Amino acid sequence: xxxxxGYLQLILDGAVVTIKLTLMGSxxxxxxxxxxxxxxxxxxxxxxxxxxxxIEFFRGTSIFVQLFWAYFVLPLFGFTLTPLQAGVLxxxxxxxxxxxxxxxxxxxxxxxxxxxxxxALNFNRWQGLRHVILPQAFVLMLPTFGNNAIExxxxxxxxxLISLSDMTFxxxxxxxxxxxxxxxxxxxxxxxxxxxxxxxxAIRGLERRLxxxxxxxxx
Amino acid sequence: xxxxxxxxxxxxxxxxxGVKITILATVLGYVLAAIVGLAIAIIRxxxxxxxxxxxxxxxxxxxxxxxxxxxxFIFYVLPDLGITLSPLVAGVxxxxxxxxxxxxxxxxxxxxxxARGQWEAARACNLSSTQTWTQIILPQALPPMIPxxxxxxxxxxxxxPLLSAITVLELMNQARSIANYNYRYIEPxxxxxxxxxxxxxxxxxxxxxxxxxxxxxx
Numbered sequence: 433x434x435x436x437x438g439y440l441q442l443i444l445d446g447a448v449v450t451i452k453l454t455l456m457g458s459x460x461x462x463x464x465x466x467x468x469x470x471x472x473x474x475x476x477x478x479x480x481x482x483x484x485x486x487i488e489f490f491r492g493t494s495i496f497v498q499l500f501w502a503y504f505v506l507p508l509f510g511f512t513l514t515p516l517q518a519g520v521l522x523x524x525x526x527x528x529x530x531x532x533x534x535x536x537x538x539x540x541x542x543x544x545x546x547x548x549x550x551x552a553l554n555f556n557r558w559q560g561l562r563h564v565i566l567p568q569a570f571v572l573m574l575p576t577f578g579n580n581a582i583e584x585x586x587x588x589x590x591x592x593l594i595s596l597s598d599m600t601f602x603x604x605x606x607x608x609x610x611x612x613x614x615x616x617x618x619x620x621x622x623x624x625x626x627x628x629x630x631x632x633x634a635i636r637g638l639e640r641r642l643x644x645x646x647x648x649x650x651x
Numbered sequence: 652x653x654x655x656x657x658x659x660x661x662x663x664x665x666x667x668x669g670v671k672i673t674i675l676a677t678v679l680g681y682v683l684a685a686i687v688g689l690a691i692a693i694i695r696x697x698x699x700x701x702x703x704x705x706x707x708x709x710x711x712x713x714x715x716x717x718x719x720x721x722x723x724f725i726f727y728v729l730p731d732l733g734i735t736l737s738p739l740v741a742g743v744x745x746x747x748x749x750x751x752x753x754x755x756x757x758x759x760x761x762x763x764x765x766a767r768g769q770w771e772a773a774r775a776c777n778l779s780s781t782q783t784w785t786q787i788i789l790p791q792a793l794p795p796m797i798p799x800x801x802x803x804x805x806x807x808x809x810x811x812p813l814l815s816a817i818t819v820l821e822l823m824n825q826a827r828s829i830a831n832y833n834y835r836y837i838e839p840x841x842x843x844x845x846x847x848x849x850x851x852x853x854x855x856x857x858x859x860x861x862x863x864x865x866x867x868x869x
Contacts, residue, residue, distance in 0.1 A: 492851035494809035496823065497844045504836040582715060589717035593816060600720055613727040621716045621724065628715035 436615065439606045443616065446602030447623055453519055453598060454585045454627070460524025461531055461584060462577075468528065469535025470561075483532070490529035495587045498522045503594045515596035519588070527584040534576045538569040571642050578635030582628045589624075599623060659838050662829050666842060669825030676742055676821060677808045683747025684807065685800070688754030695759065710752040718749045719813050726817040742814035750807050754800060761796040762788065794865040801861055805854045809847055822846065 464486075471483030490498065499522040506513060513521065542565050550560030592601035603616035610616075694706040713721070722745040729736060736744070765788050773783040815824035826839035 488852065488855070489848065492809075492848040492855075493844045494812055494847060496810075496812040497840070497847060500823075500827075500836075500840050501844055504830070505840050508837050586715075586717040589719040590813065592719070600717070600723070603720070603723070607727060613731050617720060617724045617728055621712075621720055624716040624720065625712055 435610075439610065439616070440619065442606060443599060443602050443619055443623070446597055446599035446620075447627075449516075449597055450585070450588055450599040450624075451627065453516070453523065453588045453591060453596075454581070456520045457523035457527065457584050457588065458581050460520060461526075461528040461580065464525060464528025465531030465535050465577075468532035469539070472532065472536050473539060487529045487532050490526050491533075495522060495526045496590050496593075498526055499590055499594060515591065515594050518594060519591040519596055523584055523587055523591075526587065527580050530583070531573075531577060531580045534573050534580070535569075538572040539565060541572060542569055571639065574635055574639045574642070578632050581631050581635070585624065585627055585631065655835075655838065658833075658835060659842065662839060662842075665825050665829060666822060666839070666846075669820065669822035670846070672739070672819065672821040673808075673811050673823075676739060676746065676811050676814055676819065677804070679743045680746030680750065680811075681804050681807055683743060684750035684754050684803070687747055687751025688758055691751060691755035692758035692762070695755070696762070710755060713748060714752045718745060718810060719816060721745050721749060722813060722817050738814070738817050738819045741817055742811075742819045746807055746810065746814075750803055753803050753806075757796050757799045757803070758792075760799075761792040764795065765791050797865045798858060798862045801854075801858055805851060805858070808854075809851065812843070 468483040468486050471479050472487070474480050474483070499518060502513060502522045503515065503518040506518075546564055546568065547560065550564050553560075555563065588598060589600040592598050592604065595601070597605075599620045603620045606616040607613055691706060691710050695703050695710070697703045697706075722742060725736065725745050726738065726741045729741075769787055769791065770783070773787045778786065811821055812823035814821050815827060818824070822843055826843045830836045830839045
């Protein structure tokens with residue numbers, strides 16, 4: 433029993449790395465989502481093209497290929513990244529591209545009358561976005577953002593393949609040391625699922641907070 | 652480091668071998684996902700809560716955990732329980748189960764989107780359960796599902812590099828072994844990326860066409 437506690441500790445160390453990676457990746461993804469999502473709605477054509485190229489590129493290739501590219505090919509151009517940096521960069525940019533479409537969709541779904549109201553109040557484009565459109569659109573984005581964060585958590589398992597000691601990596605270490613397969617893999621499956629549940633629970637809580645007082649207004 | 656076209660030409664045949672396996676795994680995995688998804692969707696619709704609830708939990712569990720870990724589970728744990736699978740079979744089962752939980756949601760939404768009145772009309776016309784499904788419900792439910800199902804096909808295609816982690820010799824694994832053998836990463840990994848990018852850009856055009864042709868689920 434005692435030895436399993438030691439191995440469990442090893443896996444929990446990995447869980448900390450996984451959680452750190454998920455949080456940092458999500459933060460980068462959120463920034464990229466708004467940059468690219470708003471970029472696609474820009475009035476300036478080159479900004480629109482740039483945002484579209486970013487989104488299509490990162491949605492078009494898998495996270496695995498991007499991660500390997502960031503870790504093995506970028507150093508050849510003179511950017512050497514630690515595994516953690518490469519992981520956060522690839523995860524954040526990849527999921528950010530998916531979330532950018534969510535941002536765009538939510539903003540476009542806001543009714544025309546809201547934009548007319550902004551004009552009537554003599555808001556400029558930025559003010560309208562900041563005070564009228566985004567507060568309404570953000571609530572619509574939240575559930576899908578939650579799903580995106582879970583996708584990011586799941587995708588983070590691939591960083592184990594560039595020797596970052598996340599949960600999946602540690603499970604492989606335990607497998608190599610003990611020869612036991614069921615214990616490490618079942619443990620991390622349950623832990624991944626638990627983290628995913630925490631994410632969806634947190635998002636639902638945030639959603640409730642942000643929609644407080646809006647009952648019945650949204651159809 | 653310079654891009655070397657001669658090296659590209661030299662490694663191309665090996666990469667094409669990988670592409671074959673990648674396509675094979677995608678197609679087989681997708682057929683399995685389509686069947687598993689249908690089974691999950693039907694079981695979750697069951698009136699018997701003792702069947703529907705656990706199935707729902709299992710589907711949520713599979714969807715909430717990484718495909719990579721599921722592949723490890725199938726590849727490393729099952730042999731200990733007496734089931735030994737070849738890497739490709741294990742990979743296809745992993746892909747099929749994982750994406751089956753996604754296609755199940757597509758089926759569910761498609762079936763739920765058929766208006767109640769259609770069920771009632773089928774009942775009023777005295778159609779049997781089989782007739783109701785094959786004549787009334789499925790012909791209306793299936794076309795709107797097609798774009799979403801195609802979308803998961805593309806998503807799954809892009810996930811196949813994960814199979815290299817359980818030693819399937821698909822495109823990514825071929826590229827990695829070339830890279831390790833020659834110690835040149837830039838060409839193989841970039842070619843893999845370009846390959847997936849080109850395929851997915853083409854499939855985006857195809858997907859738009861499917862959406863126009865069959866309409867979206869609104």
